[in-house]
Amino acid sequence: MALTLTEHEQAMLAGEHGPAVALSMRIVTELGRIRGAERLVDVESVHIDGCIFYGQAGLDFARKLVDLGGKVIVPTTVNVGSVDLIHPSLILTNTEHEKWVAQGGRDLMQAYVDLGCRQTWTCAPYQMDSRPGVGEHIAWAESNAIVFANSVLGARTDRYGDFIDIAAAITGKAPCGGLHRDEERHGDLILDCTSLSEATLAQDVTYPVLGYLAGEIAGTQNPVFVGLPADTSEDRLKAIGAAAASSGGVALFHVVGRTPEAPTLEAALGGRSEVPVHHITAARLNSARQELSTARLDQLDAVSLGTPHASVDEIQEAYDAVIGGPPLADGVAFYISTGRSVFAEAERRGLVAPMEEWGVTFVLDTCTYVTSILRPGTRTVMTNSGKWAHYAPGNMGVDVVLATLSECVESATTGRVTWNRELFA
């Protein structure tokens, strides 16, 4: 089973389309050989994750492609970078390391712009105007974008990451392996949620917790949810996917009666009958949420919403929760991370100015858990994101509580961490 290239692909590899295409093609074809792919597939769009700065190597690679004349040949969006280009002063530059990341991060973002990427700087490219359709092959990186594209949009991407993403954008090609193929997209196990009460299913925080459990149970397999509402919102599906891709390596899940490849359980399982069934109970949700919530102190230092980047609906919900209520407590920071296009829409709707006046700090182009934004001395943060709760303690050295939006807002106005540990019943 060897990788077979078309004549055109062989010419790309041989350098007939320039050195940047040849370099990118070497990486794409080597990955294809390693993954056991028999051919390459044309991709319709690419989402880049390699634009977050972790050192000189990423910058050297992007600049080499620029120097070799590289340009993306399919529509290419970029994930968050390490800098808020709109509000650069939000990024702390107190230490030498912070200065190095701020400068390197800026240079890396510029290199990807030079390669022809759209300046989207968002981890939620699926919240933008054009998005891929069912069955469309794409090469997306960033785990939450991958799982959303596969699960909610029904588009097809394998788990791509740094470097292979830009190589796919410059060649328009990816190895035809993994989740590009029908047989890899069927459900592997069932998460039975039919015992959950209507009250539990109505809570926003139920969905990141469900995702967290799904990742722990499924690992890199494809879980199938049974018993979730047929009108489960995209924001809630987004929260499931982001958490499941953090606690585990989930890149595709199905929700029977809701997601495009799961009109029925049989369809989701692709004809398999003997798959494991895991029963999700309120008690299990409560203990998973307690496990994710590491905070031991009463004093709240910050709230962070918008991981993945907030949608306009989520900004509207936050607006409704803070405007007209008590003021933000002294000493508490309140962050909402979002993308430029969503932020512009929120501004058009008149949501931004009143929220900023109340005390919300909007973070664009980046996210509060990938770069230095939280004030020094921040110890305890509340978030409504399972992904943020999973990564921030390790990345930023803070303690977290995974909470409902209303718990986050109430705690932000009192300055005291308040949450119902036994919320799910």
Next chain:
Amino acid sequence: MSETPSAIPGWRVTSGTAAAPILKLDEPVSFWGGIGAKGDIIDVHHPQHGAIVTGRILVMRTGKGSSSGAYVLAELLREGLAPAGLILTEPDGIVATGALVAAELYDARMPIVVVSPADYDRIEDGIDASITMDGDDVTLHLG
């Protein structure tokens, strides 16, 4: 320690050669978030937290974790702080991409080799080993 040198056949993920002591991990580690800029295991939940991977033939059952691991591995290779080689039981695209890019940029080659699970179990932590390649034929020499 093995009494006599033994040779294990492998499958080439990325090209290169190595001669170094084995560091065999009890659990896989993610390069992103799991290995620090000094080549040490920084994942506090990892049983070998604090161990140095630099210059060792790193042995772990599978790859793990974030796709940004490719970037972190390429940076370790640039700094000369990467493992000398990597032994897995199944191919992993993320670490492979990091090694491919470092080879392109810096001519820094880290061999990644897949061995069978049975052979994997024969590899002991701490022993000297080497990786040789002849085309796609790869051999891991122990002892």
